[in-house]
Amino acid sequence: MHADSVSRRAVLKSLSLGVVAGSVLRVIPLQAAESAHTMIEAEKTATGAYTPKFFSAADYRTLQSLCDTIFPADADSGGAVDAGAPEFIDLITSENTGYQAQLGPGIPWLNTTCTGRYGKAYLDCTAQQQTEILDRIAWRKNATGDPSLVSAVDSFALLRNMTADGFFTSKIGIKYLGYKGNTYLTEFPGCPPVPGI
Amino acid sequence: MFEVTPRRKVYDVCIIGSGAGGGTAAKVLTEGGLSVVMIEAGPRLDPERDFKEHVWPYQLPHRGAGIGGLGKNFGEFLAPNGFWEIDGEPYTTAPGSSFRWFRSRIEGGRTNHWGRIALRFGPADFRPHSTDGMGDDWPITYDELAPYYDKVESYIGVFGTKENVPNAPDGVFLPPPKARCTETIVKKACDQLHITCIPSRLAILTKPLNGRDACHYCAQCGRGCRSASNFSSSQVMIPPAAATGRFTMIANAMARELILGDSGKVEAISYVDKATKSEQRIYAKAVIVAASACESARLLLNSRSASFPNGIANSSGVVGRYLTDSVGSDLAGYFPQLQNFPAHNHDGVGGMHMYMPWWLFGKQNEFLRGYHIEFGGGRDMPGVGNFDRVCEEHEGYGVSLKQKCRSSYGTVIGFSGRGEMIPNPNCYCDIDPAVKDQWGIPVLRFHWQWAENELKMAAHMQTTFRSIIEAGGGTVIAGTRRHPRIESDAAPPSNAPPQNPGVHIAQGGEIIHELGTVRMGNDPKTSALNSNCQAHDVKNLFVADAAPFVSNPDKNPTLSIMALSWRTSEYLLDQAKKREL
Numbered sequence: 086m087h088a089d090s091v092s093r094r095a096v097l098k099s100l101s102l103g104v105v106a107g108s109v110l111r112v113i114p115l116q117a118a119e120s121a122h123t124m125i126e127a128e129k130t131a132t133g134a135y136t137p138k139f140f141s142a143a144d145y146r147t148l149q150s151l152c153d154t155i156f157p158a159d160a161d162s163g164g165a166v167d168a169g170a171p172e173f174i175d176l177i178t179s180e181n182t183g184y185q186a187q188l189g190p191g192i193p194w195l196n197t198t199c200t201g202r203y204g205k206a207y208l209d210c211t212a213q214q215q216t217e218i219l220d221r222i223a224w225r226k227n228a229t230g231d232p233s234l235v236s237a238v239d240s241f242a243l244l245r246n247m248t249a250d251g252f253f254t255s256k257i258g259i260k261y262l263g264y265k266g267n268t269y270l271t272e273f274p275g276c277p278p279v280p281g282i
Numbered sequence: 283m284f285e286v287t288p289r290r291k292v293y294d295v296c297i298i299g300s301g302a303g304g305g306t307a308a309k310v311l312t313e314g315g316l317s318v319v320m321i322e323a324g325p326r327l328d329p330e331r332d333f334k335e336h337v338w339p340y341q342l343p344h345r346g347a348g349i350g351g352l353g354k355n356f357g358e359f360l361a362p363n364g365f366w367e368i369d370g371e372p373y374t375t376a377p378g379s380s381f382r383w384f385r386s387r388i389e390g391g392r393t394n395h396w397g398r399i400a401l402r403f404g405p406a407d408f409r410p411h412s413t414d415g416m417g418d419d420w421p422i423t424y425d426e427l428a429p430y431y432d433k434v435e436s437y438i439g440v441f442g443t444k445e446n447v448p449n450a451p452d453g454v455f456l457p458p459p460k461a462r463c464t465e466t467i468v469k470k471a472c473d474q475l476h477i478t479c480i481p482s483r484l485a486i487l488t489k490p491l492n493g494r495d496a497c498h499y500c501a502q503c504g505r506g507c508r509s510a511s512n513f514s515s516s517q518v519m520i521p522p523a524a525a526t527g528r529f530t531m532i533a534n535a536m537a538r539e540l541i542l543g544d545s546g547k548v549e550a551i552s553y554v555d556k557a558t559k560s561e562q563r564i565y566a567k568a569v570i571v572a573a574s575a576c577e578s579a580r581l582l583l584n585s586r587s588a589s590f591p592n593g594i595a596n597s598s599g600v601v602g603r604y605l606t607d608s609v610g611s612d613l614a615g616y617f618p619q620l621q622n623f624p625a626h627n628h629d630g631v632g633g634m635h636m637y638m639p640w641w642l643f644g645k646q647n648e649f650l651r652g653y654h655i656e657f658g659g660g661r662d663m664p665g666v667g668n669f670d671r672v673c674e675e676h677e678g679y680g681v682s683l684k685q686k687c688r689s690s691y692g693t694v695i696g697f698s699g700r701g702e703m704i705p706n707p708n709c710y711c712d713i714d715p716a717v718k719d720q721w722g723i724p725v726l727r728f729h730w731q732w733a734e735n736e737l738k739m740a741a742h743m744q745t746t747f748r749s750i751i752e753a754g755g756g757t758v759i760a761g762t763r764r765h766p767r768i769e770s771d772a773a774p775p776s777n778a779p780p781q782n783p784g785v786h787i788a789q790g791g792e793i794i795h796e797l798g799t800v801r802m803g804n805d806p807k808t809s810a811l812n813s814n815c816q817a818h819d820v821k822n823l824f825v826a827d828a829a830p831f832v833s834n835p836d837k838n839p840t841l842s843i844m845a846l847s848w849r850t851s852e853y854l855l856d857q858a859k860k861r862e863l
Contacts, residue, residue: 155679173345180350223678245679249669249687254339254346259664261684262691263625267336267663269498270627275460277626 135172138179144192145175147208148244151192154219155248162261170251177247184243191240198237293319293530294858296551296566298537298581301391302840303826303847304572305515306434308523310851316858317528319564320520321535321553323573324363324387327394327516333506334359339665347666359505360395363388366791370720374727381728382791383576389533390516391574392794393840395504398512398633399656400440400485401837402431402845404449406643410833414650416704416735420832421804421813424451430845438513438844439491442483450639450837456488458635459499463623464660464695465636471754477746478641482656485513485841486631494518501662503632512632535562536721540569540585540594540823547822548594554721567863568822568854571800572847575829576605576711579799580726582810583713595800595817600810603710604798605728606834609653609701609736610788611743614759615751620660620693628661628692640836649738653701653836655746661692671759694759697750699743702836705798706733709790730790740787795839797828815850822863826850 137145149171158164165171178184195207195218203214210218219241221227221234228238252258294316297304304320312318337359339345348358364386373383386392405424410417428451435454442455458481461469472479486503487496497511510517523529534556541563543549550563571578579602583593593601640652662668669687671694676686708731717725751758790796803809806818815830817823826847828839857863 156684157681159681159684169340173343176343177347177351184351219679225677242674242677245673245677245683246667246670249673250345250347250666252684253664253669253687254666256338256340259338259340262664262688264661264664264691265625265627266629266661267338267500267502268627268629269500270629271496271498273459273499273630274627276463276466277624279463279623 135175137175139175139185139189140178140192145171147192147195147206148174150208151244152248152251154215155245156252163257165248165252168252168255168258170248170255173251173254174244174247184247187243188240188247190236191244194237194240290565293317293564293566294863295319295568295570295854296321296564297570297572297826298551299323299391299571299573299577299827300389300520300531301386301515301572301574301827302393302843303828304570305390305393305519305523306844306847307570307572307826307851307854308529309519310848311855312523312526312528314851314855314858315528316855317530318523319530319532319566321532321537321551321564322389323536323556324389324391324534326531326533327389329506329508329510329517333508335502335505335508336500337505339663345666352667359502364392364395371725372717372719373725374714374717376727376729379728379730380789381730382789383726383728383796384791384794385574385577388516389520389531390514393513393515394506396514396840397656397838398484398486398503398631399637399838400435400438400453400483400513400841401639401654402451402453403427403835403837403842404451406449407833407835407837410651410704416650417833418705418803418808421802421809427842427845427849430848431841433848434841434844437492438485438518439487439489439494440483440485440841441481441488443481445478445480445639447478447480447639447641448643450643453483455483456491458482459488459497459630461635462628462630462660463620463626464617464628464658465634467617467619467754468657468695468750469636471750472638474753475749476641477638477655477750479636479638482634482637484631484633486633487511488631497631499627499630501629501632505632507632532564536723537573537581538584538721538723540571540581542585542587542589542594542820546589547820554723556721559721568824568858570824570826570850570854571829572826574827575797575799575831576726578825578827578829579711580713580723582800584724590819595810595819595823597819598807598810600801600808602712602726602799603707604705604801604832605709605711605730605796606703606705606798607788607790608793608795608834608836608838609699609703609732609739609743610793611699611740611747611786612696612788613744613747613751613786614659614694614696615747615754615756616690616759617693617695617751617754617756619755620695621689623661623692626661629663634658647742649735649742650704651702651735651739651836653699653739653743655743655750656698656700657695659692659695664691695751695754695756697747699740699747700793700795700836700838701736701739701743703736703834704733705833706731708733711799728790732787732790737785737787740785744786795828795834797831797834797839800825800829801832802830803832814853815846816853824850824854 152165152170156165199207222237222241228234295318297320300322346359366382406413408420411419441458444452469479490496495509503512536554539552540548541550548569582601585594638655672690711726711728713724714727800810802811
């Protein structure tokens with residue numbers, strides 16, 4: 086029987102029957118637990134447009150662009166925006182003053198610097214201009230020679246970490262890595278044989 | 283006209299706390315025929331509602347990191363609930379001390395998410411003073427507790443193997459799971475170094491047992507298990523107690539005070555009903571305090587009367603003293619050969635399949651006592667914080683960073699040492715004279731100072747981890763897995779200054795093995811409890827968590843809490859039969 090063919094009502098019924106039948110332990114039969122899990126996923130409704138909690142609408146668009154630049158789509162998978170990283174970053178940042186202090190000034194700095202250099206906000210710059218500016222803040226060594234870059238480099242470093250969090254905890258990120266678990270096995274097979282190890 | 287006072291209900295036993303010790307006592311006492319009321323400071327647990335088993339990170343808005351991100355809580359996947367900070371329930375630390383007190387306010391307490399590491403203490407662990415002159419001996423021996431280890435293991439289910447390792451006794455074991463790739467590599471390295479590396483001993487079912495299904499190998503024990511294939515008090519101890527019909531649970535009830543009756547026994551338990559914030563009382567012929575070591579000490583210290591101005595059952599003055607935690611130190615290594623393994627299911631049980639028991643027992647070492655090593659890593663379910671290191675090493679952005687993250691995924695193994703701390707006079711808790719919690723109950727104040735032996739042990743752990751990593755073909759990674767973002771997170775878990783610069787040692791309380799605060803002993807002048815965990819001063823008062831422990835061996839305390847609680851409960855049953863209560 087495929088798990089999907091079991092309705093939530095049927096599972097809940099079997100759960101309550103387990104209790105009525107006098108199981109001494111507070112245990113949900115494995116099959117019912119497995120089905121309940123499948124349904125959590127099936128019932129998850131598509132989320133609508135996300136309203137940022139921390140970033141302004143304009144900064145959030147820039148955040149989305151930055152996320153996709155940090156982890157872009159390629160032949161193997163979608164990118165960080167497909168993975169929902171900006172929503173995750175905005176939510177966590179809205180709750181954490183430490184992140185706010187480190188991440189918050191990053192996008193205004195980017196826009197101010199781009200306007201000073203190229204006469205345009207970051208998003209309106211050409212791809213080449215964007216690369217030029219990001220290459221200054223994507224490496225710590227750049228800040229050792231130029232203290233004015235320290236805060237922007239810190240901000241970008243945290244954004245990079247959080248984009249990785251958002252990307253690799255997404256469905257597409259997990260698939261990209263090749264994680265194979267979170268299943269129900271009757272036996273654990275152990276380590277597959279690899280010659281020379 | 284006259285008033286009729288309703289006859290108040292008097293239970294046989296009131297148990298305070300529903301964790302490992304309280305749950306065990308509830309099962310043994312109710313099955314032995316006594317009526318039991320249990321009060322629990324948190325809510326009831328409903329596995330169907332509360333467990334996040336099999337949920338993917340992307341099904342949660344915080345991706346498992348919890349509100350505010352890492353370091354702010356214990357993560358949102360974890361079985362409810364607990365953390366070092368609880369809103370409205372503070373504790374304080376004395377000047378110059380740092381200590382973190384983990385508490386879990388939920389039916390089952392910390393057993394809902396514990397590591398399931400189920401190690402027996404060894405014969406020498408009960409005789410530390412006789413062995414090396416430090417600390418004190420227990421009033422009981424290993425042989426006296428061994429039958430209760432047997433009972434606990436046979437009931438809850440523990441996997442492991444018979445190994446005859448000195449001072450790490452074998453138990454009643456289910457078969458262990460097969461080794462993961464990471465464990466195969468570490469085992470080889472340990473063999474080269476003559477470090478004992480054997481299947482671990484965890485309270486997880488590899489075969490069906492006592493009505494519970496076998497493990498399905500999703501590695502998520504910490505989230506709670508709907509099929510109860512691992513041990514928790516809430517799913518394995520409380521339900522059989524409830525099934526006797528002699529068990530009552532009062533949830534959301536914060537114990538305030540034990541009230542001494544005219545007979546010199548505890549007459550009533552006063553608690554705060556959290557829902558109504560009202561003061562309530564329960565009456566029982568005997569009381570078992572099992573609120574967790576420090577919470578139990580707090581309750582005794584806060585129960586003052588003319589007979590016991592320093593707290594009930596504390597004529598010795600030892601309540602709150604002899605506080606210890608495990609010595610903890612961590613180090614991670616990068617193992618490039620793990621890149622060559624094909625994508626495969628690495629999950630296994632929730633925890634290590636192998637571990638290193640103390641392999642230098644009886645040898646001349648530069649410190650006393652010993653430690654065991656836990657380790658983990660590899661192709662685990664990706665989580666928040668997992669890619670900090672590679673991002674920081676690689677820097678930049680774009681497809682090459684993405685590919686670097688993928689190629690390094692699953693190549694890190696983290697090692698954690700858990701060692702024995704010897705009680706010292708600078709480590710204790712007492713009642714803060716000024717601070718109260720939101721229920722108006724005076725809070726604990728912690729005093730803490732690692733001694734030289736612990737610092738030496740932690741340094742030895744680091745040296746050992748390094749040699750294992752290098753023997754296994756890996757390279758050491760700076761930083762620890764426990765606090766992966768401590769460098770970049772603007773708010774580290776504690777504002778306390780580092781007390782032991784240069785030594786990688788966890789803060790007191792961070793390993794969550796705090797114990798010893800209501801210790802047992804044969805001499806009423808130097809101990810609060812007798813060899814049956816019964817108060818010397820108050821005959822119907824018992825303690826059944828880790829507070830009675832006289833020492834804190836390198837074996838995680840939960841299994842011993844249950845064995846000791848089982849023994850205490852059988853003694854109490856016997857006393858009840860003899861009408862001694």
